[in-house]
Amino acid sequence: MSKRAMAAMELKRAAGAAGLGLLCMLAANPAAAAAPADWNKVPATSVTLFYPGVAAMEWITKGTEHGGARALRKGDACADCHSEETAKMGQLIVSGQKLEPAPIAGKAGSIPVQVRAAHDGDTLYLRFSWKQPKPAGGARMDDKNPVKIAFMLDAGKVEGAGQSGCWASCHADSRTMPGAADTKKKYVKNGSLAGGVFYDLVQWRSGEKKGYDGYVADARVMEGGKALVAAEGKLDGDTWTVTFARKFAGGEGDVTLAPGQVYNFGFAIHDDHAAGRFHRVSLGYKLGIDTKADVVASKQ
Amino acid sequence: MSEQNNKDGKPEGGRRGGLFARLRRPSARWSLGTLLVAGFVVGVAFWGGFNTAMEATNTEAFCIGCHEMYDNVYQEYKQTIHYSNRTGVRAVCADCHVPKDWTHKMIRKVQASRELYGKLTGSIDTPEKFEAKRLQLARREWARMKAADSRECRNCHSLESMNSEKQQQRARKQHEMAREDNMTCIDCHKGIAHHKPSGMTEQDEE
Numbered sequence: 435m436s437k438r439a440m441a442a443m444e445l446k447r448a449a450g451a452a453g454l455g456l457l458c459m460l461a462a463n464p465a466a467a468a469a470p471a472d473w474n475k476v477p478a479t480s481v482t483l484f485y486p487g488v489a490a491m492e493w494i495t496k497g498t499e500h501g502g503a504r505a506l507r508k509g510d511a512c513a514d515c516h517s518e519e520t521a522k523m524g525q526l527i528v529s530g531q532k533l534e535p536a537p538i539a540g541k542a543g544s545i546p547v548q549v550r551a552a553h554d555g556d557t558l559y560l561r562f563s564w565k566q567p568k569p570a571g572g573a574r575m576d577d578k579n580p581v582k583i584a585f586m587l588d589a590g591k592v593e594g595a596g597q598s599g600c601w602a603s604c605h606a607d608s609r610t611m612p613g614a615a616d617t618k619k620k621y622v623k624n625g626s627l628a629g630g631v632f633y634d635l636v637q638w639r640s641g642e643k644k645g646y647d648g649y650v651a652d653a654r655v656m657e658g659g660k661a662l663v664a665a666e667g668k669l670d671g672d673t674w675t676v677t678f679a680r681k682f683a684g685g686e687g688d689v690t691l692a693p694g695q696v697y698n699f700g701f702a703i704h705d706d707h708a709a710g711r712f713h714r715v716s717l718g719y720k721l722g723i724d725t726k727a728d729v730v731a732s733k734q
Numbered sequence: 735m736s737e738q739n740n741k742d743g744k745p746e747g748g749r750r751g752g753l754f755a756r757l758r759r760p761s762a763r764w765s766l767g768t769l770l771v772a773g774f775v776v777g778v779a780f781w782g783g784f785n786t787a788m789e790a791t792n793t794e795a796f797c798i799g800c801h802e803m804y805d806n807v808y809q810e811y812k813q814t815i816h817y818s819n820r821t822g823v824r825a826v827c828a829d830c831h832v833p834k835d836w837t838h839k840m841i842r843k844v845q846a847s848r849e850l851y852g853k854l855t856g857s858i859d860t861p862e863k864f865e866a867k868r869l870q871l872a873r874r875e876w877a878r879m880k881a882a883d884s885r886e887c888r889n890c891h892s893l894e895s896m897n898s899e900k901q902q903q904r905a906r907k908q909h910e911m912a913r914e915d916n917m918t919c920i921d922c923h924k925g926i927a928h929h930k931p932s933g934m935t936e937q938d939e940e
Contacts, residue, residue: 497939498930501922502904504939505911515904 469559469679470552470734476561478548479729483703483714484524485543487533490606491594511597513717513728520544520717535612538712542567545703545714551731553723556682557663558691558731560585563675567705575709576641582713583667583676584637585701586650587689587721591631592622592698599700599718603633603650610710625651627687634689638665638676645678649687660685693724693733788843792828800853803827806864810928823890830886830927831875838885869931873938876920884919891919 470476494512497503502515516523524544530537547564562583576582586603588595594602603620605611624631632651636659639646645665648656661684667676682691689697699721702713719728760769790796798804811817816825833839858864858871879886893913898906908922924930924938 497936498934501908504922505907508911510907510911515907518903 468554469677473550473561473677476550476552476732477730478550481547481549481701481716481719481729482520482524483545483547483701483716484520485528485534485541486604486711486713486715487527488535488606488611488711489527489533490604490608490611491598491601492606493533494598494601506597509597511718512599512601513719516717521546524714538570538572540568540570540572541706541712542570542714545705547701547703547716549701549729551721551729552734553682553691553693553731554734555693558680558682558723559677560680560731561675561677562701562703563673564703566669566672566674569706571706574707575712576704576707579639579641580705580707581640581667581674582637582704582708583674583701584635584704585678585699586633586635587691588633588698589689589695590698592633593624593631595622595633595698595718597718599698599716600633600702601700601715601718603654604711608711610712619654620650621652621654622650625653627651632687634659634661634684634687636662636665636678636680638667638678640667640669643667647680647684647688651687655687658686659688661688691723696720696722696725696727699729791843792832794826794828797827802853802858802864805861806858807928814927816927825890825927829889833882833885834889838882865931869933872924872928872931876924876938879920880918887919887923893919 493499495503495506502510502512505515506512521544524542526543527533528537528541528543545564545567547562550561550563552559566581586600590596592602603622605621607614607618608620609616609618622631622633626632627649632649635646635648635650635654635656637646637648637656638644643666645662646656647659647662648654649659661681662678663681664679665676667674680691684690691697697720699719700716702715704713721727721729721731723731724733760766764772798808816830818824833842852858856863858867893909896909898909901909911917912922
């Protein structure tokens with residue numbers, strides 16, 4: 435073999451060894467990129483999701499319908515008035531007394547959820563756990579998936595997201611609202627992917643056992659995001675635990691996360707084979723990476 | 735019986751000579767003191783009578799004597815906290831719709847005489863007519879209450895004395911905002927005693 439050939443072989447071998455070494459290092463050093471070893475050590479935030487009925491943004495911002503419209507105009511967040519009474523609101527709406535023209539008998543008005551968040555420098559980990567409410571039975575809107583859970587993130591670009599979380603995507607003409615076209619998906623005002631005005635949407639579906647990473651701009655797109663790396667859920671008795679791992683940086687339709695920043699955050703659960711508006715939702719909250727917020731993701 | 739003239743030839747009691755003479759010398763039989771005391775007592779009786787009659791028109795029973803009120807706003811009011819609550823402290827029609835202090839009360843009572851005209855002409859004597867006029871009537875009342883800075887509400891409720899700790903979260907936040915923005919009760923509490931009319935505009939929501 436020529437000297438050059440021998441050198442090339444040496445180089446290849448060295449490169450190979452280095453690569454192997456790196457792999458070993460990564461494999462043997464899980465803390466570098468991994469979920470918290472003991473989720474029970476991560477402090478939980480209690481959030482009670484509630485059934486929203488037909489309370490679209492158009493209703494919420496109308497003073498003659500909703501006494502809080504004035505507070506919203508002043509800049510208050512929904513949670514400022516409502517955070518302590520979401521269970522009561524859910525019960526009022528699900529029973530058909532208010533904002534629900536087609537109540538489903540036996541449907542639970544609210545679901546208390548424990549939210550835990552953590553990060554390891556380049557990946558955000560979110561864990562949601564909740565007790566499954568008794569199914570109402572009845573027709574299955576989503577035959578494939580008994581349970582879906584989704585969260586949305588916004589970096590302050592979507593109008594109203596700072597006050598209402600994901601609610602800025604809920605409109606009177608969105609599909610499954612009374613009189614709405616079945617093709618009209620969720621959207622945000624002035625939504626534009628190119629313009630950076632969108633919610634980053636991440637969802638896990640129990641039947642398909644799959645995670646989805648999309649966005650809601652001028653319409654909702656379920657896939658195409660590059661940030662979600664893992665989404666898994668399991669049912670233990672009647673308690674669901676769903677964990678998401680999402681890289682800080684993604685691609686188009688992904689909100690870039692950074693330590694020290696606060697993001698607008700909301701999440702929702704579709705249980706009992708529900709679809710569309712028949713979910714339980716959260717008010718708008720803030721997710722902070724290493725900084726004070728309603729839900730805080732601390733470095734592990 | 736003929737009158738007895740006194741020495742001057744002027745008639746006793748001043749019948750001839752008119753009112754002015756009468757005023758100067760009202761009576762030979764009764765002393766000034768007696769007349770004054772009697773007048774005072776009669777005045778009190780008449781005033782009391784007038785007041786009793788007027789206050790009778792401020793009672794719930796009087797207001798709901800008209801079917802226009804009984805069938806519509808009274809039935810709605812019966813579903814509210816001002817009608818029945820834990821402590822039994824009530825606000826009836828006049829408590830909100832008639833000012834308590836005398837001057838404003840008199841003004842309001844005179845204005846309210848137009849209601850007699852309305853009753854005679856039957857302007858709201860059917861449910862349909864009532865609903866058709868409900869928004870106009872409600873707006874009139876809201877405007878009156880707003881102009882008086884919700885004076886009647888403040889007969890019982892005091893924003894300054896509200897114990898925020900005892901209020902629920904939403905009520906606490908809303909009343910904080912009311913204090914900050916110098917709002918008046920009726921700005922938010924339309925519909926507290928009767929149904930809100932249909933056709934309200936954003937402007938109605940102050």
